Each structure stands twice: as structure tokens, then as C-alpha cells.
Amino acid sequence: xxxxxxxxxxxxxxxxxxxxxxxxxxxxxxxxxxxxxxxxxxxxxxxxxxxxxxxxxxxxxxxxxxxxxxxxxxxxxxxxxxxxxxxxxxxxxxxxxxxxxxxxxxxxxxxxxxxxxxxxxxxxxxxxxxxxxxxxxxxxxxxxxxxxxxxxxxxxxxxxxxxxxxxxxxxxxxxxxxxxxxxxxxxxxxxxxxxxxxxxxxxxxxxxxxxxxxxxxxxxxxxxxxxxxxxxxxxxxxxxxxxxxxxxxxxxxxxxxxxxxxxxxxxxxxxxxxxxxxxxxxxxxxxxxxxxxxxxxxxxxxxxxxxxxxxxxxxxxxxxxxxxxxxxxxxxxxxxxxxxxxxxxxxxxxxxxxxxxxxxxxxxxxxxxxxxxxxxxxxxxxxxxxxxxxxxxxxxxxxxxxxxxxxxxxxxxxxxxxxxxxxxxxxxxxxxxxxxxxxxxxxxxxxxxxxxxxxxxxxxxxxxxxxxxxxxxxxxxxxxxxxxxxxxxxxxxxxxxxxxxxxxxxxxxxxxxxxxxxxxxxxxxxxxxxxxxxxxxxxxxxxxxxxxxxxxxxxxxxxxxxxxxxxxxxxxxxxxxxxxxxxxxx
Amino acid sequence: xxxxxxxxxxxxxxxxxxxxxxxxxxxxxxxxxxxxxxxxxxxxxxxxxxxxxxxxxxxxxxxxxxxxxxxxxxxxxxxxxxxxxxxxxxxxxxxxxxxxxxxxxxxxxxxxxxxxxxxxxxxxxxxxxxxxxxxxx
Numbered sequence: 001x002x003x004x005x006x007x008x009x010x011x012x013x014x015x016x017x018x019x020x021x022x023x024x025x026x027x028x029x030x031x032x033x034x035x036x037x038x039x040x041x042x043x044x045x046x047x048x049x050x051x052x053x054x055x056x057x058x059x060x061x062x063x064x065x066x067x068x069x070x071x072x073x074x075x076x077x078x079x080x081x082x083x084x085x086x087x088x089x090x091x092x093x094x095x096x097x098x099x100x101x102x103x104x105x106x107x108x109x110x111x112x113x114x115x116x117x118x119x120x121x122x123x124x125x126x127x128x129x130x131x132x133x134x135x136x137x138x139x140x141x142x143x144x145x146x147x148x149x150x151x152x153x154x155x156x157x158x159x160x161x162x163x164x165x166x167x168x169x170x171x172x173x174x175x176x177x178x179x180x181x182x183x184x185x186x187x188x189x190x191x192x193x194x195x196x197x198x199x200x201x202x203x204x205x206x207x208x209x210x211x212x213x214x215x216x217x218x219x220x221x222x223x224x225x226x227x228x229x230x231x232x233x234x235x236x237x238x239x240x241x242x243x244x245x246x247x248x249x250x251x252x253x254x255x256x257x258x259x260x261x262x263x264x265x266x267x268x269x270x271x272x273x274x275x276x277x278x279x280x281x282x283x284x285x286x287x288x289x290x291x292x293x294x295x296x297x298x299x300x301x302x303x304x305x306x307x308x309x310x311x312x313x314x315x316x317x318x319x320x321x322x323x324x325x326x327x328x329x330x331x332x333x334x335x336x337x338x339x340x341x342x343x344x345x346x347x348x349x350x351x352x353x354x355x356x357x358x359x360x361x362x363x364x365x366x367x368x369x370x371x372x373x374x375x376x377x378x379x380x381x382x383x384x385x386x387x388x389x390x391x392x393x394x395x396x397x398x399x400x401x402x403x404x405x406x407x408x409x410x411x412x413x414x415x416x417x418x419x420x421x422x423x424x425x426x427x428x429x430x431x432x433x434x435x436x437x438x439x440x441x442x443x444x445x446x447x448x449x450x451x452x453x454x455x456x457x458x459x460x461x462x463x464x465x466x467x468x469x470x471x472x473x474x475x476x477x478x479x480x481x482x483x484x485x486x487x488x489x490x491x492x493x494x495x496x497x498x499x500x501x502x503x504x505x506x507x508x509x510x511x512x513x514x515x516x517x518x519x520x521x522x523x524x525x526x527x528x529x530x531x532x533x534x535x536x537x538x539x540x541x542x543x544x545x546x547x548x549x550x551x552x553x554x555x556x557x558x559x560x561x562x563x564x565x566x567x568x569x570x571x572x573x574x575x576x577x578x579x580x581x582x583x584x585x586x
Numbered sequence: 587x588x589x590x591x592x593x594x595x596x597x598x599x600x601x602x603x604x605x606x607x608x609x610x611x612x613x614x615x616x617x618x619x620x621x622x623x624x625x626x627x628x629x630x631x632x633x634x635x636x637x638x639x640x641x642x643x644x645x646x647x648x649x650x651x652x653x654x655x656x657x658x659x660x661x662x663x664x665x666x667x668x669x670x671x672x673x674x675x676x677x678x679x680x681x682x683x684x685x686x687x688x689x690x691x692x693x694x695x696x697x698x699x700x701x702x703x704x705x706x707x708x709x710x711x712x713x714x715x716x717x718x719x720x721x722x723x
Contacts, residue, residue: 128603140631142658143601143655143658144602147653148654221604222604222605223604261607263607263611355702356701357702389702391654391684466606470610473615473706474615477706477707583626583629585626
């Protein structure tokens, strides 16, 4: 050990001399205020403990990755030889994120996708009315029905959508389903469960991921309904139900991604996401559940978001270590699976890093994101397709380039042949510590305030990220940060490069135009045909139980759904009991 | 007139769209540019927005829409303003707006459309070119 200290002392001495004799004269020579580059040495890593800070892939604290290798990596070469395209939405997992129009429009889309080999489960985007708890015939829904996703008003819509998933490899329990739904997550999960019951499929065999991350809606995404506290109660009620009946459902997909896209800094993103996760975990503990009985059902929607490759890799490492520590030390988890940040992608860039200007440049940007992902414990996903900022609808060409870029990184660059390739790097370990420490400091502030719910109620998180977003905008406008083609290299000598774009599933203007009327007609028919007495009865039981905080509401919501109560009818009952969240004015 | 009246701007989020980053950044930015800015927060109906524009006596109304529902929402807001005789308010639209919809929005009565990459000084300059600080439009 004395030898180590001596060596470090030597390095420190050498660094001092280097600064004086080499670095500073050069900085002076170019007349700079400070050096534009950094250099990291072991001198700054005094006492670095590999086992404590990094460890082995698949072992606590998971800095080096969740697994020595993932499922996809095990069969990557086979997939290449056979031209297998799970990355395209094939196979028994989950298909491409999408959804539009009425339930039957979306069903027809899914069937068309299956015919071209996209046989994955439905990965549902819901329209904004559904996401905000309104039916298609509500005045609030006017103009929004079926627009950014499929409209779902009742169990009948789920029955129609899942007509695309009936037999064989595409039976509803043979594919995973994703639901990008938050405030009404309980209703959508109940529809999924009720449909399985109708088909005689055991709930325990259902696989899927509802987003069900309501707290970040208040911070970032905006589709909340009830105030934060009753919203968290509904989370608890879903958790209690799923732990018992639907253990294969990833009960939540906690979003770092949305928070960053809304403008959060890296530190805010990590701290706020961890604070939200802590609130969900505590809700489970408070409901009397044992942490290892439910924490393995938690997933994350992917952390990621910027082009700064070193820091984004460090961020993933810090996030894994921080979450593992929180689970083990604070929540007493014993099962290693409880401690994992399971996410579909690691350090991909955010869509806000793409530009409308010279959009083909986005391909270069996503390759940087893919590299960062591949070097931080994930598949090197080059997401999103380059034409993302042009508007809804990725072209076939853009998707092809995006898939190929990932394949090139895997098979030609061999990015995925080494676990945590930056482990032990003076730079990477230093950045990882810095990000984790910053996030813990921010996290502790939120905990002192009373946790995520309190920090949302008093507007702390919302204001903090609004400010960060504005600061970033100012840095871009002052040219302190550069975005190529946007605030630099924009003169007439730069040329616009474009490629053909064929959208595989162009929005059928006619169908889109008539979706609202057709969906409303279906809803009107439902309201005529169903047994309104049993609807009223189920809703009134829900109302009574909602008023008692101790009651877990999922069984009642399931009864409402089975009686064919609509999404809004259920949400309205809860609005009546819980009240509605008010927007934060900044 | 002893004191020059600041140009007043209402930044509004019509419809159910929850993407708030742009609206917040514009609100902060225009405030720093010397305008009087009010931001409505999320999920405002066209009626609420028109009422707020009248109540706050604004010169400019900025609508931020990223959901694709910009045509129907903007049309409704402009109609409400007309109903209240407030169609002299300069209406701007920002968000994800396909190029082909920009002339349609202008036909509806929108002064200018600002999409991704527009800078705050650019927007401020446009507003100043259209409105005098004493409120003359």
C-alpha cells in the first residue's frame, strides 16, 4: 500500500510539472482563458475500490451492467445469419410503438404489420383524450380523438384491438403488450385483465408493461388527472393487485427520459427519477408488501438524452449503482433482481437532440447515442430514426438506416463484445462518481422536503426543470453550446442533403378524418346496449371504496370495466372523490 | 404618457397536449426580452384562452401545440377572439407544425408560425415589428 501511495505521489508531482511546463504555456500561447480539454490521472482516484465502485457485470452494485451478456447478445450472430429481425418488431416480444384512429383502425394496422413480419405484441400509443381520462364523446376530446394514438373508451375497444392477437404465436399471452398510459393506468390494466378472463387466459401468464409512472407526468409529460397523493394511492392499488395476480407484468416503467426531454439536467433527471422510484417503492412497503415481492416488477423507460457521450455513459453507470444502493441499503432488498434498472435502452440520445434542420444529420447523432448505449450496458440502439423531428411517422428508409446503424455497431465495430469498456478509466470513474454524488445531493434535498410527492405539490421539480430548459436555450442562443445546422454552420455554402422518404403506414387522411365520428358512434351504441343498471352499481361501489384510503381499488375498477363502464365514467367517479390536479403556473 | 406600457403576451397551451417545455422557455425568454408575459399552464380550452387574453388585456397570444391538433384548436381560439371583438390581438403559433399547414394557419388569422430552431430574439423582434409598446397594433 505504501508503494501505491508513493506512486500516486509521483504522479501528482509529475502532473504539477506537466501543468506548469506543458499545459499552461500552450494555453497562454493560444491566448485562452483556460484549457479546452481535460486530462484525468490516477492522482484523482486515490482510494479507488474496484469491487465497491464497479464490481462484475451482473453483480452488485451493477455499475458494469445488469448481466454479463443480454439475451439478444447471446443470439446476435445467429440472428445475423438467419436475417431474424426482432429489432424490427418481429418475434414474441413487443412491436413498434404506434396507434391511431379507432380501435378497429388500430386492429387493422396491427394485422397489416403482422403480414409483413411485425408479429410483436401491441405497443399502444393512446390518444390524448384517453390519456387524460376523457371519452371520445366528451367536449374535451373534440379534435383529439384517435390523433396521437388509438382511442379507447371501454372494454369493447380492447376486445376489438386484440382481435389481432387470438391464436398461435400471436395469442395475447404469447406476446408482450405495452401501454403508454399513466393517469388511467388502472383502467387500462383492468381492461387487459378483463379481456384475458373473457378468453379464459390466466392473468398470471400475461406479460407486458404499462407505463404507469404518474409522478413524472406532473414533472414532465403533462397527462395527469388527479392530484399527486391520490394518484400515488392508485399506483399502490395497481401494485397490490399485480403482485398478487399479474406477477409477469412490469408494473411500472419509470421515466428518466421524459424528465430529461422536458429540460432537466443530467443530475436533476437522475435525482428526480430516483425520488419518484423511492415514492413508488415506499407505497408498496406501506401497503405491507415485502420489497423483493414487487421490486423485480419495476422497469425504467430508459435514461438517456444528450449527445455528450462520456457523460451519458457515466450517467448509466451512476444510475445503476445509485438504484442498486438505494434498494439494498434503504429498502433492504435481498434479491439482486430487485436492484436492477431494467430498461429497453441505455444511453440513447433524446428526440430533443435531433434537429429539423438538415435532418439527415440526425443519423450521425443517433450513432453517437448508439455508441454510448453500446458502451454503457445496453444494445447499441441508434434511436430515433433520422426523420423523427419532421413530424409523426418514421419512413421506411429512416427505420432501415437506424436498424442498420445498430447492426453495424454490433457486428462490424464489435461495440458489444466488451462489458463496461470504460471500467477503471480515470475519466469514466471520475465522471461516474461526480454524477452519482450530484444526484444523491439533489435526491436528499427532495427527501428532506417530504419526498417526490411533496416536491411536486410545491412545484420544486417543475420549476427546476423549466429553469434548466430555459438556461439551455440561452446557451444555444449565445453560442455557448453548439447544434450543427441550427446555431452554427448555417451559411449558404452548407448544402441540404436529403433522401427519399416512404412512410410504410401513412396516416390515411380519410380514416383519420372520420375516426372521431366512428368512435363516437361505437360509444353511443355501447351506452345503448349495455346493462346500465350494473354499470351504475359498479360505479357506486367504486365511489364508496375510493373515499376510504385504506381500500385497494383495482378489484372495483375491474368490476366497472367488466360491466362495460367507460374509461371516463370510471375516471369521473374518481375525479369526484379525489379532485383534479391543477396546472402549475411558472 | 409618463410610463411606456410594456407589450403584453399570453402564452397558452390549448387542448390536452402536455409538452410544456417550449411554452415555458418562450414565457421566460419573452419576459427577459422585456415583455409582460402570462403563461396559462396546461390544458386550456379555447374559451379559457380567449377569456384570459381579454382579461389580461394582451397584445399578443402565443399558442404552443405539439399534438397535431393545431388546425382545429387555432381555428377555435381565433373564432372566440373574434366573437369578443378581440381579433386585433396578434396570434402566433409555435410547436411541431408541418410546413404544409403554415399557410393554412396564416389564412385562419395567425400572424406567424415559429417551429423548431426559432430563437427567442427572432420571435421578440417579430412581435416588436408588429406592435408598438404603447399598445398600438
